[in-house]
Amino acid sequence: MLKDICLNITPGSFFFLKGASGAGKSSLLKLIYLDHAATNGDVFILGKNTKLISRQERAAIKQEIGIVFQESLLLNHLSVFDNVALPLRFQNRPDKEIKEYVYELLHWVGLGGYVDSFPPTLSGGQQQRVAIARSVISHPKILIADEPTGNVDDQIAVRLINLFEELNKTGTTVIIATHNEQLMEDFGYPKLVLSNSQIKLESQSRQIISEVRA
């Protein structure tokens, strides 16, 4: 449970979210990607109060948020192509455009040769890269990753963070929840720490995170 949290995130920032299990990392992320609603207080995402938006607006905001989970959560009955194409299909984009973007993205994550494969035939790392491709294909304004490196080895974990950095350079705000201290140290981005239902900024950088108040 989260209490008395005031957090204002500047667009285009990149930071890690850390905290012990049960500290509320996932709850905070769910509030941001609108999977949960706050019982008290207001949550503004992309300038809109999530309590006052319609179902249609909620879906539109969700389309601006890319999510990567610890488990890759791919749909096993769909090919790699169709899994990655999902967010563009939600936006009713033309087939030609979808094909072009999906091929481009799959090459970007190094899976150009797996277009017609199905998720169960891929390794954990490959599945996670497919999930990343899916989460960024619509060029989201916010990318949320909840323990994205939890099920992959260190080498792949570094590669995944590199992909997030590339995306961040194009203006996407990236929030990564992780337990991996080494990874956080290696990349050196600011850390938001959740502890006892409170939040604090460990690496002070007002340019990136304009305000954190517990």
Add this chain to the structure above:
Amino acid sequence: MMYKKVHYDLPFNNDSNSKYMPIILGFLTTLCCLSIALVSSINHMTKNWESEIDQKYTFEIQFPIDTSKNKIESLKEQLSSIIQSSEDISSYEIIPSTELIKYISPWLGDTTEFSELPLPILVNLNFRSEKSPMNTTLIDQLSEHNISGFFHDYAAWSSSIFSFTHQLVLGIGIVMVAVFVITSVLIIYITNSSLTTHLPIIKFMHCIGADDRYIVQQFQKYTNKLALIGGLLGLFFSAICLIIFHFTTKNIESIFFPQLYFSLPFLLYLLLTPMVMILISQYTTKVNINLHLKKLF
């Protein structure tokens, strides 16, 4: 035109509940098509009756027991000349005795001596106007010549027959409405069970940005396919049924037994039945899934 396979993001092909749905929908479509065929044929039959008996009357002179055959013939001639001179009659036919015998022979049997029977004189009359025969000059002319008889009016008979056929058509209409309602109920059942089966995937899709419209479209694509297959199957089976019916009843001579007939609008209704099934499935799916999604999320 290239065939493009329908793409589903939800694994509908694994739904066991919808396995027999095209067959059930096919049966319902067949019922609907046969109802349309029946309505079309009954309509045609009643229109035929209407045109045949409109302004038609039969004038009957009862057989006078002490009248000789020659006198009957002269009476017929006299009657014929009176009718011909009447301005109210457009056409007439004195029914020959041989024809009358044909009508009564099935009841009296072949051994009856028909020539000895006191057969009435029957004349079919077609009146020009919609006047009742009693208001025409024909009555006066017949009285002048001391010819008495009475008119058989078909109006009462036709009115009860038409009332019966209208009730029949209404009954068929109720069957068709029932077919549409059952189709809707089946679609609701299918979409509900499919929604329960695929709920985790739908939740996930919602989470990554799918709006209600997209989820509804996915279900609509699937139920439309089921309805289309069912509709075409039904059309095919009803065509077979109608062909069999046509050839079986071809040789039955009965004015009460409707022969198959399709006017252009009815033929169009018949061909549009699969489309109606698709529209019902599309609308039912949309309303049902939207309601459930609003309750779920």
